[in-house]
Amino acid sequence: MALFHRSQGAEHESARQRCQPSYGRRVDRLLDALLPPLCPACDTPQSDPGGLCATCLHKLQALGWQCRHCALPLPNPNVQVCGACLHSRVRLDPVWAGFAFNAALRKMVHALKFQHKLVLAPLLGQQLLQHLPADIPGDGFDALIPAPLHISRLRERGFNQALELSRPLASSWHMPLRSDLLRRDRATRKQTHLDKPQRRANVNQAFSATPEVRGLRVLIFDDVMTTGATLHAMAKALRQAGAEQVGAITLARVT
Structure with missing residues (x-):
């Protein structure tokens, strides 16, 4: 039984890791919509994250x-x-x-x-x-x-x-x-x-x-x-x- 639980947990962790990249991208898009990236020089919202506006x-x-x-x-x-x-x-x-x-x-x-x-x-x-x-x-x-x-x-x-x-x-x-x-x-x-x-x-x-x-x-x-x-x-x-x-x-x- 213990072996079964460990195997099941490992599969769950693997599935969670596979989902993370997609989930992370969705979160990033949501954050960009709610909190658009700012130009590091003038703090103006812009569409290009990390660059100058x-x-x-x-x-x-x-x-x-x-x-x-x-x-x-x-x-x-x-x-x-x-x-x-x-x-x-x-x-x-x-x-x-x-x-x-x-x-x-x-x-x-x-x-x-x-x-x-x-x-x-x-x-x-x-x-x-x-x-x-x-x-x-x-x-x-x-x-x-x-x-x-x-x-x-x-x-x-x-x-x-x-x-x-x-x-x-x-x-x-x-x-x-x-x-x-x-x-x-x-x-x-x-x-x-x-x-x-x-x-x-x-x-x-x-x-x-x-x-x-x-x-x-x-x-x-x-x-x-x-x-x-x-x-x-x-x-x-x-x-x-x-x-x-x-x-x-x-x-x-x-x-």
Whole structure:
């Protein structure tokens, strides 16, 4: 009798498990009807669960053609370098930014960084991938390096937004994502209200790179480029450690 009961119970459990997927789908459809999924950027109900809504996607302003060394917009594709970069002795090569840092994208980036909406990181990273030219990053780069946070900022925030945003790029490009190659040794002031010379001084010698970068061609990733001071400070540290070439990719550019 005991054997009969165990066998019967096992059959019942198996039947219940077979029904679960169908039952789960019905529950999901019911929940979607009663509680439609929300856009993670603006909290507006939408039909596409997990993605950005059409309104938010429309507000992302792709930069289009831009200077190869500073990502400022250029008038046409026949011009590759802006006037300022023509006379610059130290360049990042290449530099590319996906979007203008307009009010809508600023709100999304701030929600990611300060409201811990980590779901935005892969979504924005995927959008950046879709708007990068086919020849970016080009052949021969050895590693993608997310801009590091100082340990005190990392403890405060709990994550590095540059690392999270760059994951879709590294995966799509089959490129090693190396957050261990570059360190932020000194806590710096927030750059928001600093002018260009102050920004440059604020991040001067704030970074150091490991000897492992010697001979490598690397790309730095950061969320937003304003004057380029932070990117150039990171690039300087990488070159001093022996990096052969340093380029940069950013989600957004202040124009």
